[in-house]
Amino acid sequence: MNKKDLKNQAIIKLLIFIAIIVAVNVISTQVFTRVDFTKNKTYTLSPISKDIVSKLDDKMVVKAYFSENLPAPYNNLRRQVMDILSDYRTYSNGNLSYEFYNPTGEEKADELGQEAQKYGINPVQVQVVDKDKFEVKAAYMGMVFLYEGRQETIPFIQSINNLEYEITSKIKNLSVKQKTVVGYLEGDGSLDITKLQQISKGLGDQFELKPVSLGLNRAVPDEVKVLLVLGPTTVLSENKKYMLDQFVMRGGNVAWLIQKVTPNFQQQIIIGNVIDDGLNDMLLNYGIKVETDLIRDLQCGQVTVQSPIGIPIAVNYPFFPVVSNINKDISSFANIPSVTLSFASSIDLNAVQGKDVKADYLLKSSDRSGKAEGFFILNLEQFQNMNKQAADTLFNKQGYVLGAVYNGRFKSFYAGKPVPTDTTEGSGPIMIQQLNESSKESKMVVIGDADFINEEQRPPQDNINFFLSMVEYLADDVGLAQIRSKESSDAPIEDVTDGTKAFVKYFNLIFPPALMLIIGLIVWQRRNKRKKELQTSK
Structure with missing residues (x-):
């Protein structure tokens, strides 16, 4: 050749x-294809996200305002956000597009920064190293979604953790014509949801929140699909109970957060006061029984106390059970790692027997738990310096049900009874027709604690996520709940035995040089052989 x-x-x-x-x-x-090896499939869109973005029937524009050349840990964030938006664009059937802008953060000349601020994206302060010295600069890391004359904003993106949930929820909020109405019961000592800022925002982004004030013969408004009963502490009147009952009969879904015992700090010995909300008989009619007890658990949260030398220290408090036994078969709660309760009571699932209702646990205590009944002494000192025998006595039970779900057709508590009316001055006529059984299947979630969402007590974020997922479950909107807690996770090196460590050490010391020596010998022999062949051919 x-x-x-x-x-x-x-x-x-x-x-x-x-x-x-x-x-x-x-x-x-x-x-489009991608191989995602992360444990939680952080870089892969969930089916619900693909489904929501594919149903866009008009053009959506995403404007991302990200300053360039950011320091760690934000240096790769722009690229990661761009990759995620590319996925959404791929599954949008051409209806979603995105644009990236680079505001400089200089207030006087930065037109892009001023534009970002009009959308509610304000600069944040980040530390950068410039010419061997630390400086604080303004940076933008947010995006706005524009659709049919409306907008939704993510003002600050700190990481890609939970970013898919935020993006998908914004797209859904803009594309859905009418939000599901979620009502919350006002008065009677119930938690004021307007003071629960994280929960109010989380629910308000996805649902239409509506206060429900009963009494004076007022019924739950027809548009309400889900009703939240958040730990009433005073006895509800029969008229109010009747309106709650009739809401269930018309197929409404209810979250019952029942607080049976509350601490009384007015005395040197902290005792638990029993709360009577007047709901026991009606709930039992549905097959729901929340016991008047308190569950203690060795798997528990902590409280801060003063040490003998005056230093605040955190110590375990068994009346704050950390519940990690969550029913993962219910997809809405599959990504919730744990919920921390406070002064929680158990739920008897056997009460559902004989009812046309199916009950299943949602939260269970750990294998080292116990129950207090009767007179409740809540002082921390009783759990300090426990020996093994005392611990085995106090925490010798397992699997107390602390949360449960109920599905089915419920019977009215007021079937065959006179309709209770409110005769208080100002009461109007009862405007609803009495139903004796559910017109369709409905769902209930019952938790033996209400204070686990009280933001004045600074609950963990998992508590907030759990509650939001619970509302989505009742609203039949389970898709977003499945991706709310989707986070990137590290892959730590697993512990190995000393023998394995020694093997790896000497293998790395011996094998590479030995391999190079063997390869060198092979090459040397081949050269010698070729040299001899050439000499012979001459």
């Missing part, structure tokens, strides 16, 4: 190689 033929072959191979590269790039623009 002459030199000309060799040259032609090289050109042909080069052209074929270039053609393959071009073909691969053309195909990659039409066919």
